[in-house]
Amino acid sequence: MNLKIGFIGGGNMSTAIFRGIMKSNGHPPSEIWVSGPNLSNLKHWSDSGAHITTRNDEIFNNCDIVFLGVKPDKLHVAISQCQNNAKKNTERNVLFVSMLGGITIKTLHQALRTLDNYANVSVVRIMPNTPMEVGTGVCLYSHDDIATEEQCTVLRKLLSCCGLFENIPESLMNSLGILTACGPAFMYIVIESLADGAVKLGVPRAMALRHASQVVAGSGQMVLQSGKHPGLLKDEVCSPGGSTICGVSELENGRLRATLIAALEAASQKTKNVGENKSTSKH
Ligand SMILES: NC(=O)C1=CN([C@@H]2O[C@H](COP(=O)(O)OP(=O)(O)OC[C@H]3O[C@@H](n4cnc5c(N)ncnc54)[C@H](O)[C@@H]3O)[C@@H](O)[C@H]2O)C=CC1
């Protein structure tokens, strides 16, 4: 029998995971459910064969693995909507998988404690990224001490078709998790900027974007596959007195390295504040 997979919140990140699973035939869509306040926003799920509902309790009461994909400030309301007093099947085991940035396993347990079948709920905290949609993502995870090896294996089987699936200490979620989850946005800006540069030099936009993307993907593969330090790989491109080093010099003038480091720090600080429930608009 296939496991029933549910998503509470079917926005960008849940959709990317769903599409990644669909792309690799990782699970039949007829065994996937998603909930959200507005059914018209979930049409892309039902078009692919998944079940859609406005009721979070339907997901929680019927699914074996329940992904939580709402914004962190909706944590408590979304969980309170999982309670259905008419249905008291408290024996079911549920693997509750939260993708909420900054929200700790401890906070998740505190929120879930209000539910009737809390005793049978184990929690996995994941930090996914949107490239999971095309099978080249990263999904970091940490689990509580209730989740069984078997549950983690089932989750690994489901999500490793979307890319790298790696167990990390929860203490790294707001650092490594920031690199992997926010990093794609930073890299899209790099790709767009490289393409802009080529367009400025007269290259047609679509051609520039396609090649900028391939250069970024290829460079990442080169670091991964060659085992060489990126500084050495950079040196291998820079001929003495050549063109590339002129460009590198401009990147240093523009403080590219310092800016990327600061971007990760800012995103990490913001995520920590979300976890601590600080309502600062900046950081
Ligand atoms: N977008 C990304 O690249 C990543 C997002 N995340 C996390 O994923 C979570 C979702 O982020 P996104 O998908 O980007 O946001 P989103 O705004 O696209 O999706 C959130 C969804 O939750 C739905 N929703 C709101 N209240 C609800 C409720 N009470 N019950 C059920 N559904 C409800 C909304 O209608 C919306 O579709 C966040 O907690 C974020 O920290 C984590 C890693 C990466």
Ligand SMILES: O=C(O)[C@@H]1CCC=N1
């Ligand atoms: O920007 C955000 O808040 C989410 C969390 C990590 C990536 N996206």
